[in-house]
Amino acid sequence: xxxxxxxxxxxxxxxxxxxxxxxxxxxxxxxxxxxxxxxxxxxxxxxxxxxxxxxxxxxxxxxxxxxxxxxxx
Numbered sequence: 001x002x003x004x005x006x007x008x009x010x011x012x013x014x015x016x017x018x019x020x021x022x023x024x025x026x027x028x029x030x031x032x033x034x035x036x037x038x039x040x041x042x043x044x045x046x047x048x049x050x051x052x053x054x055x056x057x058x059x060x061x062x063x064x065x066x067x068x069x070x071x072x073x
Contacts, residue, residue, distance in 0.1 A: 032067040 013019055018029075038057040040050035 029067075029069055032069055034061070034066060 036057055036059045038055040039052040040048075040055075043050060
C-alpha cells in the first residue's frame with residue numbers, strides 16, 4: 001500500500017549508498033569494504049581538537065570472508 005512521505009533531508013550520498021523513499025521489498029548491498037583507522041582518523045568539523053597520546057590500531061584480521069555479498073546481485 002502506498003504511503004505518504006513528508007519532507008526528507010539527505011545530508012550526503014557516497015558511491016555505494018542506498019537512498020530509497022517509498023515501497024520496497026528488499027534492499028541489499030552489492031559491495032563491502034573494510035577500513036582500519038586509528039584514534040581521531042574520521043573527525044570532521046571546523047575546530048577539531050583531539051588528544052590521542054598513544055594510538056595502536058590492530059589490523060590483524062584472520063577472517064577469510066567478513067561480509068559475503070555473493071548472492072546480492
